[in-house]
Amino acid sequence: MTLLADSLMTAPSGDPGLAAAPLQLIDPAGQPGANRGGLELPAPETLSDLHRRMVLGRAFDVQATALTKQGRLAVYPSSRGQDACQVGAVLALRDQDWLFPTYRDSVAIFTRGVDAPEALALLRGDWHCGYDPYQYRVAPHCTPLATSALHAVGFAHAATLKGEDLVALAMLGDGATSEGDTHEAFNFSAVWKAPVVFLVQNNGYAISVPLAKQTAAPTLAAKGIGYGMPSLLIDGNDAAAVYAAVRAGVERAASGAGPLLIEAVTYRAEPHTNADDDTRYRDRAEVAAWRARDPIARLAAYLSARGLLDEAGAAGLAEEAERLAASVRERLSEDVSVDPGELFDHVYARPTAALRRQRAALLAEIADAEPGEDER
Amino acid sequence: MTTALHSPAAAGTAPGDTAPGDTAPGPAAAARPAPVTMAAALNRALADSLAADERVVVFGEDVATLGGVFRVTDGLAARFGPARVFDTPLAESGIVGTAIGMAMNGLVPVIEMQFDAFAYPAFEQVTSHLAKLRNRTRGRVSLPVVVRVPFGGGIGGVEHHSDSSEAYYAHTPGLRVVSPGTPADAYRLLRQSIECPDPVIFLEPKRRYWGKETAALTTAGPPIEQALIRRPGTNVTLIAYGGMVSTAVEAAEAAAGEGWDVEVIDLRSLAPLDEATLTESVRRTGRAVVVHEAQGFAGYGAEIAARLTEQCFYHLEAPVLRVTGLDIPYPPPYLEHFHLPSVDRILDAIASLEWE
Numbered sequence: 001m002t003l004l005a006d007s008l009m010t011a012p013s014g015d016p017g018l019a020a021a022p023l024q025l026i027d028p029a030g031q032p033g034a035n036r037g038g039l040e041l042p043a044p045e046t047l048s049d050l051h052r053r054m055v056l057g058r059a060f061d062v063q064a065t066a067l068t069k070q071g072r073l074a075v076y077p078s079s080r081g082q083d084a085c086q087v088g089a090v091l092a093l094r095d096q097d098w099l100f101p102t103y104r105d106s107v108a109i110f111t112r113g114v115d116a117p118e119a120l121a122l123l124r125g126d127w128h129c130g131y132d133p134y135q136y137r138v139a140p141h142c143t144p145l146a147t148s149a150l151h152a153v154g155f156a157h158a159a160t161l162k163g164e165d166l167v168a169l170a171m172l173g174d175g176a177t178s179e180g181d182t183h184e185a186f187n188f189s190a191v192w193k194a195p196v197v198f199l200v201q202n203n204g205y206a207i208s209v210p211l212a213k214q215t216a217a218p219t220l221a222a223k224g225i226g227y228g229m230p231s232l233l234i235d236g237n238d239a240a241a242v243y244a245a246v247r248a249g250v251e252r253a254a255s256g257a258g259p260l261l262i263e264a265v266t267y268r269a270e271p272h273t274n275a276d277d278d279t280r281y282r283d284r285a286e287v288a289a290w291r292a293r294d295p296i297a298r299l300a301a302y303l304s305a306r307g308l309l310d311e312a313g314a315a316g317l318a319e320e321a322e323r324l325a326a327s328v329r330e331r332l333s334e335d336v337s338v339d340p341g342e343l344f345d346h347v348y349a350r351p352t353a354a355l356r357r358q359r360a361a362l363l364a365e366i367a368d369a370e371p372g373e374d375e376r
Numbered sequence: 377m378t379t380a381l382h383s384p385a386a387a388g389t390a391p392g393d394t395a396p397g398d399t400a401p402g403p404a405a406a407a408r409p410a411p412v413t414m415a416a417a418l419n420r421a422l423a424d425s426l427a428a429d430e431r432v433v434v435f436g437e438d439v440a441t442l443g444g445v446f447r448v449t450d451g452l453a454a455r456f457g458p459a460r461v462f463d464t465p466l467a468e469s470g471i472v473g474t475a476i477g478m479a480m481n482g483l484v485p486v487i488e489m490q491f492d493a494f495a496y497p498a499f500e501q502v503t504s505h506l507a508k509l510r511n512r513t514r515g516r517v518s519l520p521v522v523v524r525v526p527f528g529g530g531i532g533g534v535e536h537h538s539d540s541s542e543a544y545y546a547h548t549p550g551l552r553v554v555s556p557g558t559p560a561d562a563y564r565l566l567r568q569s570i571e572c573p574d575p576v577i578f579l580e581p582k583r584r585y586w587g588k589e590t591a592a593l594t595t596a597g598p599p600i601e602q603a604l605i606r607r608p609g610t611n612v613t614l615i616a617y618g619g620m621v622s623t624a625v626e627a628a629e630a631a632a633g634e635g636w637d638v639e640v641i642d643l644r645s646l647a648p649l650d651e652a653t654l655t656e657s658v659r660r661t662g663r664a665v666v667v668h669e670a671q672g673f674a675g676y677g678a679e680i681a682a683r684l685t686e687q688c689f690y691h692l693e694a695p696v697l698r699v700t701g702l703d704i705p706y707p708p709p710y711l712e713h714f715h716l717p718s719v720d721r722i723l724d725a726i727a728s729l730e731w732e
Contacts, residue, residue, distance in 0.1 A: 128512040139480070140512055144504055150470055151505070154477020154485075161433065161459050162482070180497070184470035191465055346515040347549050349573035352601075352648040 020219065022233050022265050025240040028293050030301025033235070039244040044308055050091060050239040051299045051309065052317055054083045057107040058296060059321035063328045064106065064120060068274045072332050074125040079107040081237075081269030084295035085201045087111050088242030089169060092250060096166045100139045100152040104201075104268075105171050112138050116328045126336045145176040149185035149198065156253070157194040167195045167253045169246065175206025177220050186261065190227040193258035197249035200261070201236060203268040208281040221263035229261050236264030237295040240302075267293070340366060411588040417559040418448045418524075418580065420593055421566035422486065426456050429484060432570060434461045436471055436488030436524075445490060446526055446585055468494060472501035472523065476509065479519040486570055492527040492579075493536035499544070506575045507550035521575045522566070527555070528619045528669050530583030530716055532709040538582075539706055540670030542618075545577040546647040546679070553646040554600065555579040557621025560591035561604075565644060568600040576600075579646075581619030603650040605657065609639030612663040612726055615654065615680055617643040620667045620717060627722035636726055646676060654680070655687045662693040663729045667717050672700035694730035 024033030025041050032041075042050070061080050068076040079086050086107040090099060093112075101108050109119045114131045121130020122141045129140035139155075142148035152170035159166045176182055177200060189196045200220050204211055217223055224231030232248075234241045242264055249260035267290035271278040278287070303309035344351050344359040351359065412420075425432050434452055436444075440463040443450030453461040464471050468489055475485035489495035495502075502523065509517045529538030545553045552574050556562035562580070569576040598604055606621060607628050616624035621642045628638035639657055643650065658664045664684050666677035677698040684696045699717045707715045 127514060128508075129514070132516050133480070133513060134516065140509070140517075144500065147473060147501060147505060150473025150501065151477035151480065153470075154474030154479075155481045156477070157474060158478040158481035158483045161478075164481075168477075181469055181473060181501075184465070184467040184473065187465050187467065188470045188474055342514070346511040346513075348552070348648075349510070349515075349518065354648060354651070 020221075020233055022235040023241055023245070024235040024238050025244060026238050026298060026302045028237070028298055030298050030305060033238065033241070037232070039232075039234075039241060039248065042240055042243050042247075044306070046091070046243065047240060047299065047303060048308055050084075050087055050243060051296065051303055052320075053087045053091060053111050054239060054296045054299065055317050055321050056324055057083055057087050057111055059325045060110050060116065060328060061107050063325040063332075064123070065270065065274065067329065067332050068123075073120060073123045075273050075275060076106070076120075076123050077104045077273045078268075078270035079104055081267045081290065081295075082201050082203055083107065084239035084242050084299075085199065085236050085264050085266055088239040089171070089199050089246045092243045092246035093167070093169055094250065096137070096164075097250060098137045098139065098152070098155060098166060098168045100148045100155075100168060100170045101141055102145070102148070102171050102173060102176070103141050103143050104173065105141070108171065109136075109138055109141065112136055114138055117331050120332060124332065124336065126338055146172060146179035146181035146185070149176075150181050150188070153185050153189045153192070153194050153196055153259075156189070156196045157192050160192070160195060160256075165254055167197060167250045169197050169199060169250075172198060172200045173206065174200065174202040174204065174211050174214055174220060175209065176200075177223065178206075178214055186223070186227045186229060186259075189259040190229040193256065195253035195256075196259040197246055197253060198259060198261045199242075199246060200263045201266055202263055203236075203266050205268055205272075205282070207272045207276065208278075210281075219263060221261060224261040227261075229259055231261035231263065233263050233265070236266030237293055237298065239295055239299050266295075409590055409592045411590045412559050412593065413586050413588050414556070414559040414562045414580070415446055415448050415585040417563040417589075417593055418566055419450055419452070421563045421570075422449060422452055423455065425486070425567055425570040426452065426460055429570075431482060431484045432460070432486060433478065433483050434486045434488075435464050435475075437464060437466055437490050439463060439488050444488060446582070448524070448526075448580070448585075449488070468496075468498040469501050472498040472506060472521075475521045475523075476501065476505050476519060479521050480509075480517055484520045484522075484570060486522040486524065489523060489525045491533075491537050492525055492539040492541045495523070495525050495541065498523075502545070502551070502577070503548045507548045510574070511550060518573050519575050520570075520573050522569045522572075522578050523576070524566075524578045524580060526582045526585075527579040528581050528583060529706060529712050530619060530669075532712070533582075534709065535706070538712065540668065540701065542577075542579055542646055542668075543670060543674065543676045546676055550575070551647060552576040552600070553579065554644060555581065555618035555646065556644065557581070557584070557606070557616070557618060557642045558591070559587070559589040560593060561597075561642070561644065563593040564595055564597050565600065567595045572600055579618055583619045584622065587622065598644070601645040601648050601650060603644055603653040604642045605639060605653070606642045607638065607640040609637040609661065611661050612636055612638045612665065612729060613654075613657045613661045614638050614640045614665050614667065614722065614726075615643065616640065616667045617646060618669075620669060623717060623719060624667050624722065627719045627726075630719055631723060631726055634723070634727075638726065649679075649683070651683060651687070654684065658684050658688045658696075659691040662691055663726075664688075664692075664696045665699060665722065665725045665729070666696065667699045667722060669701050669716055671703045672698050673703045675700055694728075697725045697728070699725045
């Protein structure tokens with residue numbers, strides 16, 4: 001594996017070549033990539049699994065967007081277009097590893113095995129996190145940018161201190177790299193040699209602000225140099241490359257060599273959320289061009305050409321995806337059950353006297369508001 | 377690094393085993409305690425917690441090799457090793473953020489913000505995550521983190537070294553906020569805070585670090601969220617915490633000479649608040665004055681005054697008064713005595729409590 005930071009450090013100062021070409025195992029046409037940088041092509045069964053999980057993840061994502069338009073979810077930041085990052089990164093984790101996702105990583109959370117209604121609880125609005133982080137080894141969706149990167153570093157460093165073999169995968173976006181907590185997370189992890197992999201999904205925009213207004217760095221991967229942290233710049237629409245890079249980072253971190261920064265160049269195919277109007281800041285031709293570089297179609301082409309995916313297989317997978325979408329649709333269309341009393345239950349380990357009083361008052365207020373027998 | 381976590385030094389304290397910086401007596405001398413400063417009592421609490429629970433880790437800026445700028449962590453790194461007590465890069469958000477991750481993974485971090493105003497870069501981590509992760513995850517993620525913050529003025533510190541930041545934290549649901557007023561309580565409260573499953577903002581009154589008290593250091597006594605009556609009295613309740621406890625007791629002694637029998641309550645826990653002890657006292661005395669160093673506007677004393685008015689109105693002989701810092705940015709050293717509540721200001725407030 002050629003680590004970008006190592007090669008960048010020997011590059012002449014100011015060389016425009018700093019904006020190195022992203023590593024690619026499979027190119028947009030589904031052919032073997034020319035710029036592999038020592039990344040190892042995953043085994044055929046892994047490639048098939050990557051494809052299958054991307055198809056299912058896409059079905060989940062499309063269904064979640066549809067449910068939002070129907071008012072079943074409060075908001076949904078789609079992962080569409082970033083399918084290779086979402087699925088490739090998660091499949092590269094070992095069971096004991098932890099995922100620290102952002103709000104745009106619902107497909108990653110789902111791919112890690114979190115049940116759909118639990119994965120979407122935050123975005124539906126029944127609670128802030130619907131799943132048990134310890135059950136899936138997935139930290140809660142993080143809504144503020146970059147703050148969870150520090151949690152990942154602390155979690156991973158605690159594993160080192162306790163002698164546990166686990167790696168934390170911290171998901172970030174291009175916008176989050178401007179946040180101070182990203183800087184602190186990079187720095188702490190490098191100083192501590194914490195077993196962390198940072199995956200920056202550079203999707204080109206932080207809501208409306210393009211990368212050119214976000215940074216003057218030649219690439220986001222290049223930022224690793226300043227922390228003494230190696231980095232990789234990869235094609236984020238190439239699931240094989242994402243898988244290989246994250247797996248390399250996990251193995252490297254688990255060996256005690258410290259963190260790895262990966263910049264995956266990809267694109268947010270949908271607006272920021274359903275509430276966003278991206279026609280105000282993105283050219284339709286640009287969106288169309290990126291949608292044509294679909295990560296699923298790319299891997300499907302590669303697999304088909306090698307006899308790893310035939311028409312029957314594709315049809316079977318399409319049916320599986322439709323069954324998944326129907327199930328998500330059905331389960332997320334059920335009426336949401338909430339308990340106002342629970343608002344007070346988890347603020348502290350034991351509710352304080354003042355919270356117990358407020359709880360009783362709220363429940364009494366609710367009881368008063370419901371029509372009594374004599375009022376009917 | 378694993379071995380240090382499970383080393384004999386970490387697993388228990390051998391008889392006669394004292395860390396550098398320990399000034400508190402061993403078990404044999406417990407009957408005749410020696411005078412101990414608050415800094416030494418805090419140091420002893422950290423050492424005893426590190427020895428008692430291998431999940432406890434102490435980290436922050438300058439806490440290891442140097443022993444902290446106030447020497448509160450003196451000797452801990454040498455005794456417990458670099459896996460238990462370590463220096464971090466200079467980044468407060470990073471310290472709190474990584475402490476959150478460590479707590480998620482089963483450790484009990486006790487971290488230091490070097491000075492009150494230098495804790496502000498960590499505000500987002502404290503208010504958006506440390507305070508909320510338990511609630512966010514329906515109680516599945518517990519964050520037993522203690523954030524030690526040397527706070528308040530009275531030490532001649534230059535700008536940003538003397539802030540009283542308790543109101544920011546006390547306003548945040550999910551955080552506990554405590555502040556000791558004496559060395560013995562500093563020991564007890566810190567041990568209690570480290571054992572507490574909730575995140576605790578532990579405000580250490582800098583001006584009292586070097587004040588001594590002759591008392592045994594023990595965890596026995598009032599639980600973490602209980603206020604203490606420091607001085608019983610019958611006709612005024614003086615409410616203070618942290619660095620103002622000593623000032624309030626001094627004022628109460630002076631008031632006795634003028635015929636006022638002043639009860640002093642040391643809140644210890646600002647959040648949650650021990651309303652029962654407060655209201656029982658104020659209903660009995662009929663008068664109340666809240667004292668704190670922080671500026672008064674939207675300050676912690678406003679909450680106390682409002683609650684006492686709501687709950688004790690028909691027992692009150694006079695309005696609940698506040699003696700606080702001025703509504704100004706913390707002054708430079710030559711001017712800080714104009715800002716800080718003094719015994720005289722407290723006595724003036726007591727004198728105005730409708731005695732005729």
